[in-house]
Structure formats: structure tokens, C-alpha cells
Amino acid sequence: MNLLGLVNYWAFIILMMIGLYILLSRGNLIKKMVGLSVFQTAVFIMYISMGKVQGGTAPILMNGDVAYSNPLPHVLILTAIVVGVATTAVGLSLIVRIHEAYGTIEEDEIQIEDFGT
Amino acid sequence: MEDKIIIRVGAKTLIPFIMVFALYVQFHGDYGPGGGFQAGVIFAAGFILYGLIFGVDMAKKVLPLSVAWLFGSAGVLIFAGVGVVTLLLGGDFLDYSVLAHDPEHGQHWGILLVELGVLTTVFGVMISIFYSFAGRRGLGT
């Protein structure tokens, strides 16, 4: 077992979990979105690290016998990044609207607005 | 910010370069990092810079929201349209090989076209979103 490699993964997992924790525990809607993007970015990093080949290079073909990194995760993550920013955009515009409608973007205050408790 | 002459001049000189860089990214995508998406973002960033410095209203004069909106849809149309064209030419959906006599050229053309579609959409979408947020300014707090 390659402990070093594992530690590498674990670091990303820690990042992911911090993101998830921000997302779940923070009442501020913008911080939730930030948490989401931290979480997602960490997942992206994990993907890319899967595609890494030791001693490899970016998958742009060159002459000669070169080891390349795996291009597929890159492609997937390109897509995923775009999806992430799309989600962020929609989420943020929802936040703007929520702020207009409620005057706050704190979850607990919205609850009070809605249910009066 | 309209009265800060240095910024205005600086931006005016900078923005064309950003645009050119975006085009470079677009067309160099085949050989190095980059492609439609990144190019679109840079293109949009250039324009947003313009909007930030000269005001959203000014920017809207150059490129109205409806046009940005149109770009956003048009890109998807281009992309999917390529797919339909390949269908009509007898290939599978998005099978660029049928676009030219030589499959390899076909692929080149196809990739170029779809990257253009991506660029258009991303540019249009980013501008639209920028306008949308900017349009809300002053209504909130």
C-alpha cells in the first residue's frame, strides 16, 4: 500500500468534508454556496489525481515515447466544473431573489419569516 | 468609475488584447490547453470588464441583453445543429467524419464548429448572467 498516495487522497477527502460541513452547518445561504463549491472542487481534484500518471505529462501528443496523463478525467472534470458554475449561478440568483423577498439570507431568519417562530 | 481616465484608457487598450487572447485560446485549443469554453469565458470577461468600467448601460448599448440571450441559445443551436447536419449527411449524431471527404478533416471541421458553438453559448450566457445581476443593482439594500 502506497501510504503517500493515500495521504494524497485523504487530503482531498478532508477538503471535501470541510466543504460539506460548511454547506450543512452554515445558515447563511451564500456560505452554503461557497461550501458547495469547495466540496465540488475537492471532488474535482480527486478525479484529476486519479488521472495522474507518475512521470507523465499533459496529454498533448508529442513526438517520442512519452507517458501521458489520463485525458478522460480531465474531460469529465471540465464538464463538471462548468456544471458547478452553472449551479452556482442559479443558486446565487435564487439568493438574490430570496433576499428581495425576505430581506435576509440567513436560514433561521427566513424560518421566522415563514412560520413566525 | 466613468471619470477615472487612466482606468478607462487602460481598459480600452487592454480589452482588445483580451479578445484576441480569447480567439487564440479558441483556435489553439487543438494544440494546447484551451478551447471553446475557456475562450468564451475570457471573451465574456473582457466584455464584463468593459461593462464594469464604462457602466452597464453603456455595455448594453454595445451588446443588448437580447443579443447576449440570442448568443446563448445560438451556441446550443450550432452544436446540436452540427449533430443534425451529420445525421443528414448519413452519419451518426455528431459523427464529424462525414463532414468532409477525409474523415480526419471532417473531425477537424466538426471540432472547430462545436467549439465555436461552445464559445458562443458561454459568451452569451456569461453576459446574460452579468446583466441579470447588474440589473438588480440598486433594488436591493
Place this chain on the structure above:
Amino acid sequence: MTLAMTSGLIVILPIAGALFVGFSSKWPNVREGFGLITAGGLFGLVLTLIEPVKNGQRPELTLVEVVPGIELALRVEPLGLLFALVASFLWIVTTLYAIGYMRGHHEENQTRFFVFFAIAIAGAMGVALSANLFTLFTFYEALTLCTFPLVTHHGTKEAKKAGRVYLGILLGTSVCFQLLAIIWTWQIAGTVDFMNGGILAGTASNGVLSVILVLFVFGVGKAAVMPFHRWLPAAMVAPTPVSALLHAVAVVKAGVFTILKVAIYIFGIDLLGVLASTIWLAWAAAATIILGSLVAFTKDNLKARLAYSTISQLSYIVLGALLANEWGIIGGGMHIVMHAFGKITLFFAAGAVLVAAHEKDISCMRGLGRSMPVTFACFFVGSLSIIGVPPAGGAWSKWFLGLGTLEAGQMGLLIVLMVSSLLSLVYLLEVPARAFFSSPREDVHSGKGIHEAPWPSLVAMVITALVTLGLFLNPDPFYELMTLVVFS
């Protein structure tokens, strides 16, 4: 027209009638004319089936195959025909009665009433002619649902509450127990068709089959075996024709009919005889008989007393089915008929009193007999039939049931029957006795201004009373049908 088509028409005709009734809501006379015509037509159709069935024909009609192997299908057999005959005949009479009652009582939403009334009959016909458990269950549920608006007809808080109890118990038992039993049957027997001799014999251990039997008996909430009898008295808030329909014709009879049919065609007499739960269920029915009678005693409200009497009488039929011998089945089948005519007469009379004198409680009926002699005479005749003494038809069915208990070797059950008859003698005859032999209560009503109910109601009542008497003299048509059921 083939016989199979006739059987289909029997189910469809009342629905068509309901449509016509619905469309002619603006003209009450036309509307009720439609009602009577369809009722008469329906009875005529059912009559045409008698001869062929007696000759051994069993017309079948598959309407649609719902899921492979499960069909919505009709099949005419003697027991179903018997039920169809009774229900379709009594529909004519009840419609006649309802016309008088509803007008005399100035009820609202009369069109809705007649529409659902007709649909209910369609449901009852479907139950009667169903070829398999699925069809039976379908129409059974349809019957429950379309009588709901009838029960809650008045829309008052009380009516709604009663409606909830009604729907709750009937749907609850049917969904929780009956449906389960049906699916279980399907699972172990691979079919749910009604067949002579039953389909379950040998398909599973007797323990399992016993459980299924229990599920069926309690799942048919309409048979009102205690403790699932509460809906019946609750439904008393309905207008009296509805009570008549529910308690004499369509609903309760559909229930006991289902039990008979399940006993004969799903389990088969032989299998029933060996199942452990049969005798326990028989005793549960016996308990219902006694308890129902006892509770009836305590009720001063006439309709409530009749309701508990019905609960008690229905269990006669359940008991008959569970005796697992020919005489029991014949007695049960006959009792469907006899009780139907007897009890409907009683309800008609009760409704007539309500319309004419606005009285609900027995204690207030003292001396009413003088101003409403026909009504109370009919009540007397109906009572005789329920008690089971000559010269009323009820005597026959009780006789056969008694024979059945003897053949089954259950003296205890025979005693139950006797005791219950005695009880019913007291609680039923109290009413005409008070009406005829007590002096009118001066303070409440002086007898002035009280006349008999409107003529359609009166005619209906007299007809059923006469039929009750006639059935004593000539029960053969029904007896023949029942022998066909048992000895084919």
C-alpha cells in the same frame, strides 16, 4: 340476444338508467319515470335468465382481461341469479317507495339520490353475477363507494360522521382482509374463478386455508359480523329508502351473498367441513346473532332497532354458510330472500311513520295504529317473517337453517337460533302492539292530521308484505335455485 349479453346488459342497464335520471333532473316526473322503467326492465331481464339456468346453462361473459389471468367477467349461476332476482325486484318496489318518501319528506338533491341509487343496483347486479373474486371485489367496492353519497345524503355533521364510519369499516375490512384474502387465494390457487366444489382444496395446508377463511368472513364487512358491524347502525342517518336499500337489498345482502359464494365456490362445502376455523367462525356468527338481538332490545329508535335486528339476521346467513352442509347453504340462500322481503317491509313501514307522523322513537308510536292501520299491519307481517313463524316466508329459511345445525351436529347453534327468534319476537312485535293496543298519547299528537304515507310508499309496502306472505305459500322457485346450487 344471447344469454351472455343479457347478463352484461343487466349490469349496464342500471348505469344507463342512472345517466338518464341524471340528464332529466329538471323534470322530476320524467326522471322518476325513467327510474321505474329501468327498474322494471332490469327485473324483466333477470327473469329471462331463470329458465335457461334451471336447464343447466351457465352463460359467461368476459368483459375485459385486466391482467393476464384476471378478468372482469360475469357468469350466471343459480345463487347469483337468486340474489339478482331479489335485488332487481326490490329495486322496483324501493324506487316506487322512494318517490313517495322523497317527495313527502321534501328531500334535497333528489336527482343525486336517484342516480347513485341506480348505480348501487348496478353494483349489486355485478356482485350477483360475478364470475370470479376479482369481479366480485370490484363491484363490491363500487357498491360501497356509490352508497356513500346516499348515506351522507343530508350532508349534516352527523351524516358525515356516519359516512366516515360507513366508509371506514367497509373499505377498511375489504381492503385489509378481503383483498388480502383474494390475492392470497390467487397466489396459492393460481386462479380466482368461482368453480363448483371450490378451488382451494389441496392447494395449501389447512392452517393457511383456515386463516384465509377468517380473512374472508371478516373481510366482507357488509355481512356485519361483529365486531365489524358498527357501520350498519351508523348508516341509519340516511333517508329511509336508503336504509331499506342498504339493510334489506343491496349492501348487506351483497355481503352475505359474498360469503355464501366464497364458501360454496372458493372453499367448497367439503373443504369448509374440515377447516378448523369454520366452527369458530360459526360461533362468532352465533354470538353476533345473540348480541345483535340483545342490543336491538335496548334501542328505542325504530330504525336503530331494525338495524341491530339486521345485524343479527345477517349472521344467520353467515352461519348457514359455515355449517358446511347442504341444508345450511339452502337455508342461508333462502334467508337472503326471506329476510330481504321481511326487512324491507319493516323499513318501509318505519319510513312511512316518519313521513306521516314524524316519529322515530318506538315509545312515541303509541296508538298510531289507529291512524295508520295499513302501515302497522304491514309491519306486523314483516315481523312475522323475521321471527320465522308462519304464515310468513321466514319460516322456511329458519327451518332449513335448523336442519343444517342438526346435520352439523351443533345443538348449541340450534339453541342460539331459537333464542334469537324468541328475542326478535319480543322486540319486533312490541311496535305493532304499541301502535294498535295502547291509547294515543294525547300530549304529543291527538291522531288528528296523521294519515297514511303517500300512496306510492303505501303501495310499495303492501306489495312487499304480500310477497312475504306469498313466499310462505310458494317458496319453490327459490328453493329450486338453491338446490341447483347445492346439488350440481
Place this chain on the structure above:
Amino acid sequence: MTQHLPVLQVAIPLLASAVCAIVRNARIAWLIALATTWTAFVIALNLLFRVQSEGIISYALGGWAAPYGIEYRVDLLNAFILVIVTAIGSVVIPFALKSVECEVDKSKGSLFYTAYILCFTGLLGIAVTGDVFNVFVFLEISSLSAYALIAMGQDRKALTASFQYLIMGAVGATFIVIGIGLMYVMTGTLNMADLAARIPEVRANRTIPVAFGFLTVGISLKLALFPLHLWLPNAYTYAPSAVTAFIASTATKVAVYVLLRFFFTIFGIAFSFDIMQLHIVLLPLALIAIFSMSLVAIFQQNVKRMMAYSSLAQIGYMILGISMVSVTGLTAGIIHLFNHAMMKGALFMALGCVMYRIGSVDISAMRGLGKRMPWTMAAFVGAGLSLIGVPLTVGFISKWYLILGALEQSWWPVVVVVLITSLMAVVYIWRVVEVAYFKDYPDYDCKPVCEAPLGLLVPTWVLVATSFYFGIDASFTTKIAEAAARTLLGIGL
């Protein structure tokens, strides 16, 4: 051209959505949506029949053979799902014309339909694809547009509901991505069929079970399986009626489909149920969902919310069927996808009619509606009967198979729960019925409420009629569901 049908199924709506955004006119956009959904429906039917006669259809996108390119793979199961989604989509659109005019600002009409078609596209894309990452991409298309659609509700709570959905949905999607990534890292492929072939080699590994876990949680978030259902009631309650009708009857169905696809096709029964013992997790969750959500539904004052909770219970039924891992159980689950789509669509559309006329779906606002809007309420009762599971409605068919499946396994508690909860359905449907039929219409209202316009009623009744038709003659749907179930289980016909 017929060999291209699988891709046209998705490409046509996709192109239409882009056109729709350009036109900027609500009426034209609506026409486009109408044409699109109906075309898609025809294509879906065509695909279904072709799959029935010819077997699995595979389509290589871009001409690259799987696993190098993305493959579209249509078998009986997803052809069936396609039909469900397109059917609902094409019935809701005619309904939407008036309903949306009333509930959504006019100037947003064209964008609304664009989002609608996008959501539709996304769902179709998920259903038809044979590539796991493609599932994610289309999932996001449908989700993003669904968030926007839900936020269009009149009540400001629609915004928070949508946001909550967005957060939960995004977490769910990310979990799915993690799951896909872990699968990918072990096998090096993304194609479903290819994965199915390669997973057995590596399944002793600890990574695959974790991938499995993440996928389960992610998909469960999307399909609102108890206890991950928190986003659903608000989203359904506050979304515009047409959106609720569409999303309620399609989005969760497609999620269930994804679940089936992952567990049965990709991981395989042996892994999902023998090794992971998934049914041991799913079964109790399904039962709790069925029971508790039915119970909660009874106490709701807002009828739309009541139906939302009922949907959660119904999702429980589907999962229950799946967790039986038997032909009958799976048939029950799959057929309930269809049946529930029909009846819940009809119910929400009937509520849309109510909303259109009286602007509220509070139970107290529905007093006396039985007289004022007889057809609407009749539709509600009709679909409600189906929900209860009265014979001759589709609900009965589902219940029949479900109970049969439970009996086969001798799962008595399950039987009891199913039976009791269908009684609970009686209770909540009947609460509405009582109010609508036995309470008087309030007199003080100056504007008389009359029947909903035909444009709303006809689509509603189409679904009601469907839910009766396929309850009376269920051979078509049951045949497909059973064949699909057998394919999933790998048992020949």
C-alpha cells in the same frame, strides 16, 4: 432515419429549447413546446414498439463505438420510462397554457417553456443514455431547469423551496459524481454495459462498495427517499401547478429508473443484493416512508402539500417493490412508476384547476367546490380513487402486484403496511372530498367561481381516463413491466 430515433428523442427537444429561448413570445414558445413534446411522445412510443419487437437498441453517438464514445442504449425499461416522461410532458403542456398564464408572469412565458423543455430534455437524456457520466450531465440539465421552474411559484416560499432543492440536489449530484469516479478508477470505463462486465472482477475491493454507497445516497437524494426527502414537500407545494404536475410525475420516476439501472444493470443483483444486502436498507426505509408520509399527509391543510407527502409514500411503494428483488416485486415497482405518474399528474392538474379559479389549494378554500367545479372535483376524486387503489384503476394494479410480491416472500408486516396505508390514502382523499362536497360554498365571496376552462380540464381528464383505462385493461403495461423486470433480473421470459 428510424435508426436515429434514440438520439432524436433527446436532440429534438434540445434544439427546440434553444429555439424557444430565442422567440421571446410566450404563445409561440408554447406552440414549440407542444410540438416538441408530442413529437417526443411519438418517438418514444415508436422506440417502445421497436424494442418490443427487435430487442435492445444501441446507438453510438458521434459514431464512436462504446466504450470509447457515448452510447445510447434503449431496452424495454427505459423505453417505458421514455414513454412515461413524454406522455406526461405532452399532456401537461396543453394544461400549462392557461395555468401558466395565470400563475407565472407573462413576460417570462417563453423562458418558462424553455426551462420546461430543458427539464424534459434532461429527463429523457438520463433515461436513454448508456453512459454513467452522461447521466450526470443530463441530470444537471433537468435539475437546473427544475430549480428555476419551481422558483416561479407565486408564493415567496417557492424561492426557499427551490434553494433547498438546489442544495440537496447539488449534494446528491456530487455524491453521484464521487460514486461514478470511484467506479471509474477501478474499472477505467464509464459505459454501463462495460462497467457491468468489469465490476465483478474488482468487486471484492473496498472501493466498489463505497462507490455503491455514494451512488445510493446520491440517487436517493434525487428520488426523495426517506429520510432524504426534505426538499420535496415544499418544492411540490409552492411550484406552479403545471410544474408540480410535470415534476411530480416524472422527475422522481426517472430517479427511480437510475436507481434500477445502477443496481441491477451495472452492479448486478449478485453484488447489490447478495453482497451489499441493499434490500435490508431499502426495505425498512421504504416501509417507514410509506407509513410515516401517509400519516403526515393526513394532517396537511394544503392539499398540494398533502399530495406531495402522498407522493413520498408512493415513492416508498416503488422502492418497496424493488427491494423485493423478485419478478413480481419489480413488476410492481416498475408498473407503479407508470401508474403513479398518471394518477399524481391528474391529481396535481386537478389542483391546478382549483388554483386557477380560486387561487388557493388550502383545504378550507375548497369548500363546496363539488358543486361549483364538478368536473374538476370529479377528476380529483377519480384520480384519488386510483391513489387509494380501488379496483379498475391503475392504483389497484400496482397494489395487487405489490401485495402478491410480499405474499410470495411471506413478508407479513409488509402486507400489513401496504394495506393500512392504502386506508390512510382513503382518509386524506376523503378529507378533501368531504370538504368539497359536503360543505357549503361560502356566500360572502362576491365573485362566483365556475368550472375551470376546457384547456385545463381536458388534459386533466386525459390523465384520469388513462389511469382508468390502464386499470381496466392493464395487460399492455403489465406485460412491459414484467418483461422489463425479467430483463433486470436476468431471467428469460
Place this chain on the structure above:
Amino acid sequence: MLVLTALALLKLNNLFAVAMLAGIYSLLSAALFTVMDAVDVAFTEAAVGAGISTVLMLGCIALVGQTSKQPPKPAFLPLFVVFVTGGMLVYGTLDIPPYGDPDNPVHHHVADYYLEDSSHDIGIPNVVTSVLASYRGYDTMGETTVIFAAMVGVLLLLVQSPRRRGSYKDSSLKSSYHNSSDNHSMHSTSEDDSYPGDN
């Protein structure tokens, strides 16, 4: 570095700083992408995560104000969820193939094909572009559509329609039947336009 940034994100309550830090976080991860040979991804992450997202975030903050409330106490349920999820992932990584080993299954099968055959299939050197635009071109079309969907969503949500502003029904006030019956004429803004967004 990344972890520190993330932790700082967790603690900070000034949203402006949060947005900036999120941008930094993106840039850092972009750097990491480059280290791992994913230049295209790095480029995109820098442009999107650090660029567009930050701009959006700032735009949003400009509209909604920039302080966030400090949560009263650590929330245990999220913590629990996070630990379970994280634990599961760690467990899952135990058997994951070693980092960067060229023999990993992930680098073979499909990836091999792309690296070996794309030059004659498609003939452009950037394999990522080949895969992105051709082999998995359909995914990219989906991605374009996602972006497009985001635009539609944002426009739906944010484009001004003056008549509608203020027409929210405040349903926290128990809407009696009477006033809700008017709501199908939603355009009458007179009903209650005093919602808190205007303060």
C-alpha cells in the same frame, strides 16, 4: 494550503472575504491541477472558479449585504454526517490503486485507446480536446446545454418585470379564503407590496 483556505472559509463571516478566499481556493486548486498535468482543467478552473464564480459571488454580495451571522454553536448533526461520509471515503480509498501508478486500471482500457488512436482518428495533438469535442462530444453538448439552462434559470429569476415586483402573497399570514380568492388576478399589485425586500 487548500485545507487552510477551506478552514478559513468555514470561520470567516465577512462574505466579501469569503468570496475572495473562495477565489483564492480556486486558484490554488488550479495550480494543483497543473501539477497533476491537467492543464486544460487548470485553465478552466482559473477562469471559472477564480474568475466567473468570484464575480458572480461579488455581484450577489453587492446585492444582499456582506456579513453573515455567526452560527450559535457547532452543529452536531452535520458534523456526524460529515464524519460518516468522510469515513466512508477513507475506507473506500484504502483499496484504491496507488496514486500515479501507470498500471492502474484507470489508465488502460479506454484511456489507452484515446492516447493511441486519437492521432489517426482525429489528428489533433491535444487529446483532451479530441475526447472533449469528439469522442465525448455529446457530453460537451450536454455541458453547453447546462450552461444554457443556467442562463435560462438566471434570466427567469432575475430579469425585471416591473409589474410583478411586490406581488408576493405573504402566506405566513394565514391566508383566509377571502383574500386568496383574488389571487388569480395576480397582477393587481395593490394587495401587499410591503414585503421586506424594500427596506
